[in-house]
Amino acid sequence: MKKKRPTKLRRRLFRSYITATISITLVLFLVGLMSLLVQNAGRLSDYVREHVGFTLVLQDDVRDVEVLRLQKMLSATPYVKSTEYINKEDAAVTLANDLGEDFVDFLGFNPLFSSLDVKLYAPYMDTDSLVVLEKNFLQYPQVKEVYYQRDLVRVINNNVRRISLFLMIFALLLLFIFTALINNTIRISIYSQRFVINTMKLVGATRSFIRKPFLWKSIAYGLIGGLIANITILLLIYSYQKDFKEILDIRQLDTVGLTFIVVLVFGVLISGLSTYFAVNKFLRLKFDELYY
Template sequence: MKKKRPARLKRRLVRSYLTSTISIALVLFLVGMLSLLLLNADRLSDYVREHVGFTLVLNENVREAEVLRLQKILSATDYVKATKYVDKEEAAEQLTKELGEDFVGFLGFNPLFSSVDVKLNAAYMQADSLIILENNFLAHSQVKEVYYQRDLVRIINENVKRISLFLLVFSVLLLVIFSTLINNTIRIAIYSQRFIIHTMKLVGATRSFIRRPFILKNIGYGILGAFLANLGILALVFSYRQDFEGILDIQQLHTVGIVFVVVLGFGIFISWVSTYLSVNKYLRIRYDELFYS
């Protein structure tokens, strides 16, 4: 029976340490994903803005060489990100798919015009800039008409500001929640050793001497949890890198490095603070209070 009891106690401690590490790792994983989102918030808003652009409707008899020249001129400007030529046959095919019927066969002719789709850089997707750009596009002899979704651009610009503010508030709230979760995990782990802390205090150990092993151990859990969390973030991001393309800039090593440092720093800091406060609590209270604290 004496041999079984230490073995059972050892298994219980291992399960406790394992549970603490996994809990910290899961919370730090969420911290890392939140950091990745915040670091790419501007890129996300740019991605949305740059997918709304102009459609330059071309004159009826514009030759292909003139269209290519127009595209080269536009691509050389600071405000154009990309251009795509859509001839009238391709436009008719696209509209036929959307309508679900062959309107060309019904009408007997193709009423559509060739066009150039223009995607702008995000910095120029503002109401005042778009008015100037519209006039610039109309100044080209190949262009008959300029079309873009004014209301959609206005809604996007308004919502980007609102979402940025919401994201900031939401991030602060999540960090408070994440800190509380890690703090509670560590407090529960230290609660099970409160009598050991009291015994060390009775034999004359100083407070710093008593705190040191607990702090070092829990910082170790924080580092291990951060390592597991960073592995999980890497696995998730690279598994879905094609879906994240254009939204999350995972190719820049400094972005990934910042996320890793944030996760590691957060894990170490919260582990240290939570352990320090929890151990101090049991250093202050009397022996009889340990049974219901």
């Protein structure tokens, strides 16, 4: 029986270490996802805003050479991201498919005009810039009319501001929750060894000597949990990069690298600080108080 007790104790401690590591890993995985979300919030808003642009209705007698020249001039400007030419025949086919009826045969002519779909860079999608750009586009001789969805642009800009504010508050709240979860996990792990701490104190060990193994062990928890969480996040990004290639890419070394650093630093820092304060608490307790 005496030989089995150390074995049971070692198994109990091993299960405690595994439980603590898994708990920290799960929390750090959520920390990494939150970091990716915060870093890519701006990229997501830019992606939405850059898919709303101008439609330049062209003159009816404009030639293809003039359209090509206009596209090159627009592409050379700092605010135009891309242009797409849609001739009147393609526009008629698209509209006929939407209506389910060939209106060209019914009217006897094609009433539509050729057009250019112009997508702008996100910084130029505010209301004031769009008013100025609309006037600039109308100065081109090839352009007959300029159209863009003013209400949609206004709604998108307003929602981007609101979502950004909400995201910052949400991120701070999650950060507080994650810190509390890791702190509680570490405190529970150390609580199971409170009598060991008291025994070391009774035989004359200094506080720093007692704290050292617990600190190194908690730092190991943070590092191992952070590495496993980072590997999981990397696999997740790799698996879904085709679906979110406009927003998140595994080749974005700055975003992915910063996320990995945040996860590791957060794991080590919170684990170390939680351990330091938890051990100090049990060092201050008297033997009778350890049972409460």
